[in-house]
Amino acid sequence: MDDTQHSQQLALFLASTAHDMKNSISVLSGTLERLLDGAAPHTDSADPQFAQMAQMLYQTRRLNDNLMQLLALYKQVGQPEYPFDVQPIPAIELAEQVAALGRVLLQSRGIAFAVEVDPELIWHFDEDLIVGVVSHAVNNAVNYTRDRIRLVLRQQDEVLEIRVEDNGAGYPQALLDAGAEAMSGVASGIDFRTNSAGLGLYFAREVARMHRHRGRHGAVRLENGGQLGGGCFILTLP
Amino acid sequence: MNSPLERKAEQIDWAGKNYLVVDDFIGVRQLLRESLRSLGARNIDQAASGGEAIALLAKTRYDVVLCDFNLGDGKNGQQVLEEARVRHFLLPSSVWMMVSAEKSVESVMGAAEHQPDAYLVKPITEGVLLTRLNRAWHRKQVFRPIDQAYAEKDYLRAARLCDEQFAASRVHETELLRMKARLMERSGEPEKARDAYERVLAGREYQWARSGLAKIRMVNGELEQARQMFLGVIAENRYYIDAYDQLAQVYQNMGKYEEACTILERATKLSPNSVPRQRNLGKVCLKLGNVAMAEKAFRKCIAIGEYSVRKTPDAYLGLARVCGLKNDPKEALVLLAAAQREFGAEHPDMPLRAKITEGLVYHESGDYRHARKAGDELEVQLNARPERPDVPTCLEMATLLFAVGVKDAPVELLCYVARNNHDNAVLLDEVQAIFDKARMGEEGAALIRASKKEASDLMNQGVLLWKTGKLGEAVAWMRSARVKLPNNQRILFNAAQVLISHMREQGYDELMAAEAHEVLAHVDHLQPGQQRFAQLMEQLAALAPKVEEAPAEEPPESQT
Numbered sequence: 001m002d003d004t005q006h007s008q009q010l011a012l013f014l015a016s017t018a019h020d021m022k023n024s025i026s027v028l029s030g031t032l033e034r035l036l037d038g039a040a041p042h043t044d045s046a047d048p049q050f051a052q053m054a055q056m057l058y059q060t061r062r063l064n065d066n067l068m069q070l071l072a073l074y075k076q077v078g079q080p081e082y083p084f085d086v087q088p089i090p091a092i093e094l095a096e097q098v099a100a101l102g103r104v105l106l107q108s109r110g111i112a113f114a115v116e117v118d119p120e121l122i123w124h125f126d127e128d129l130i131v132g133v134v135s136h137a138v139n140n141a142v143n144y145t146r147d148r149i150r151l152v153l154r155q156q157d158e159v160l161e162i163r164v165e166d167n168g169a170g171y172p173q174a175l176l177d178a179g180a181e182a183m184s185g186v187a188s189g190i191d192f193r194t195n196s197a198g199l200g201l202y203f204a205r206e207v208a209r210m211h212r213h214r215g216r217h218g219a220v221r222l223e224n225g226g227q228l229g230g231g232c233f234i235l236t237l238p
Numbered sequence: 239m240n241s242p243l244e245r246k247a248e249q250i251d252w253a254g255k256n257y258l259v260v261d262d263f264i265g266v267r268q269l270l271r272e273s274l275r276s277l278g279a280r281n282i283d284q285a286a287s288g289g290e291a292i293a294l295l296a297k298t299r300y301d302v303v304l305c306d307f308n309l310g311d312g313k314n315g316q317q318v319l320e321e322a323r324v325r326h327f328l329l330p331s332s333v334w335m336m337v338s339a340e341k342s343v344e345s346v347m348g349a350a351e352h353q354p355d356a357y358l359v360k361p362i363t364e365g366v367l368l369t370r371l372n373r374a375w376h377r378k379q380v381f382r383p384i385d386q387a388y389a390e391k392d393y394l395r396a397a398r399l400c401d402e403q404f405a406a407s408r409v410h411e412t413e414l415l416r417m418k419a420r421l422m423e424r425s426g427e428p429e430k431a432r433d434a435y436e437r438v439l440a441g442r443e444y445q446w447a448r449s450g451l452a453k454i455r456m457v458n459g460e461l462e463q464a465r466q467m468f469l470g471v472i473a474e475n476r477y478y479i480d481a482y483d484q485l486a487q488v489y490q491n492m493g494k495y496e497e498a499c500t501i502l503e504r505a506t507k508l509s510p511n512s513v514p515r516q517r518n519l520g521k522v523c524l525k526l527g528n529v530a531m532a533e534k535a536f537r538k539c540i541a542i543g544e545y546s547v548r549k550t551p552d553a554y555l556g557l558a559r560v561c562g563l564k565n566d567p568k569e570a571l572v573l574l575a576a577a578q579r580e581f582g583a584e585h586p587d588m589p590l591r592a593k594i595t596e597g598l599v600y601h602e603s604g605d606y607r608h609a610r611k612a613g614d615e616l617e618v619q620l621n622a623r624p625e626r627p628d629v630p631t632c633l634e635m636a637t638l639l640f641a642v643g644v645k646d647a648p649v650e651l652l653c654y655v656a657r658n659n660h661d662n663a664v665l666l667d668e669v670q671a672i673f674d675k676a677r678m679g680e681e682g683a684a685l686i687r688a689s690k691k692e693a694s695d696l697m698n699q700g701v702l703l704w705k706t707g708k709l710g711e712a713v714a715w716m717r718s719a720r721v722k723l724p725n726n727q728r729i730l731f732n733a734a735q736v737l738i739s740h741m742r743e744q745g746y747d748e749l750m751a752a753e754a755h756e757v758l759a760h761v762d763h764l765q766p767g768q769q770r771f772a773q774l775m776e777q778l779a780a781l782a783p784k785v786e787e788a789p790a791e792e793p794p795e796s797q798t
Contacts, residue, residue, distance in 0.1 A: 022339050026361030027265040033363075034272060064361065071340060083341050083477040086444070088412050093369050100365015122409050124442050128341060128359050131366070213442060 029060040033104040054108035069203040091121040091153040117153040123160040137164040137233040144168040164233040170224035171231040179222035213238040253278030255301035288313025295327040307338040313545040394776040397421040426769030551581040562599030613642035640676040656689035658725040
């Protein structure tokens, strides 16, 4: 009894601390976005201070994504499942949110962002989770691309395919392997010591798998090539 | 950006709207205010607590409220929303966005009575906010006429409006079907509700639709099938809390209180801050004699109810019973006094219910002298006022009065129940059983027979007048019948039917329409979800001057 009470109190404490940290990070990244946005018209994006600020925003975003993913996973570990919430959502509104989340970061890095989506397409998924995964993939692509990123949402047979493509040099082999391993299902997990993108991929896989329909579940894979010839992150949802 | 994203033709003017931002963290308030300003918003108020929010909501009608769920001490966001809705601080067009640090169990738990228009998870950014605001707004446009008909309890019109929207609003199709199913349940049309749920499930597995099918089974008495289906829903999504509450009801209907208790306990662990759930848990525990757990549930219920408009005296009464069982009648009396102070104003039955509980407490703790005294005082209270409380309270009171040795008052109560429910065989058996237990079996049977006859005579005379075209007299007759049997649903339905016929023959009359509305609202309160209620409401609405054609007329039901 004492033990459960103690762990309940600890959980409560951790939850409120996490709540606090998220508040701080959202204020931090919100302020950075505003500063960058305000500076953009007057400042040359080659200005070293502007570039540093853009880099700060990128890092803050990473911190934010990682924290969110950790918390979601922690919650899953702590109490078996996440409050999973599937709704019918227009694909275009998913694209809209991902684009808006990335706007300032993409502009500050001078990256052209293109979206292809069927405006009539409606799909069923957990909106918060999928927006999180796709926008994290876009943030990642910022790191790998030369100057272009393309987001594609389309129905392929019975699944929704979401592609984030870039025109960089492509994913390194180790990461492609990690991606394949993550999806093979036999690997018990990812070696977090050797690759930094591990958490994001792991999280994306978990999220994809939660989406099930008629005996099929979602999947994530990494490829090189695509229309822009760089790295491709591909999420499919049944 | 070169994208199809700028397709939105119907842009909404977010600049001119009134906004309220509620968060206990100043940094977040400022951030949200900045985000809203970037949408062009000019009128943005802020509140740092639930209390501040309520004060502002009372003064200003906001178009958009962004409210954090977690507001520190005092009211939480859900309680602020409930209070704002109950006290009519919101416009039908107001959009309420509930904000939380992480995905909350509440956002997926289903049938919560007061749902916000959307849940947002922090961090909130302009783009996400704008998309969700637009979506909530468009949804409101689709649902406003339906919600309006629903609020007027014209469920059949609301259902027709759902049908009309299906083709035009593909993105809302699932939700429209959900609404339609609910409307059909309320209209006593479970078959049509089932069709709507099946249509959803044909596209995709949604727990609420599966749960809806299970609920129809439960209402239909197919308890084992309902149990299996609810268990299936929970296995699929252990956060779909509504299924737990329903499953507990199935177990209660099966008479399996242990199982009901176990499932409610699990539900309260997942989502502890629901007043009704804690109350149900307390009541089931009391039935099982699990005093410790009942006490815990009732105390929790009182604690979370402190800031909630949904609090009721039940937890106080239940906790008083617990004190009685723990042989502490003094503490019980303190609680009963507190309940009367707290709820006396809104609950006219409060003195009566407190006195019943007092009697039960003394009776259960073996203090028969004080129990009898409470019984006598109860009798005096009953004689002083003609209104009677709801059926379960009447039965509880009669049982107690017999037990403590009072005789006339419980007989009168049971006859009252029989007269007002003369066609409810199950209930009449219960009444008979109470007579039997008081060793008044034969006398009771005769009294029940007489009560039944009195009610059906009143009904049949009304039908006769109606059939012979004496509509004015029929209306007057049913009015007096209602005075004698204020809670007899058959009489009430016929009274409304006669009023409708009168208006159809001799023209619409505002006073009569208001009377019919009042009568029907009362039946719906006594027993929601009856087919005849939905039909009469539709006929009544159709009579109002402006509206379209009237459905086919049906005669009032006669007694056979």
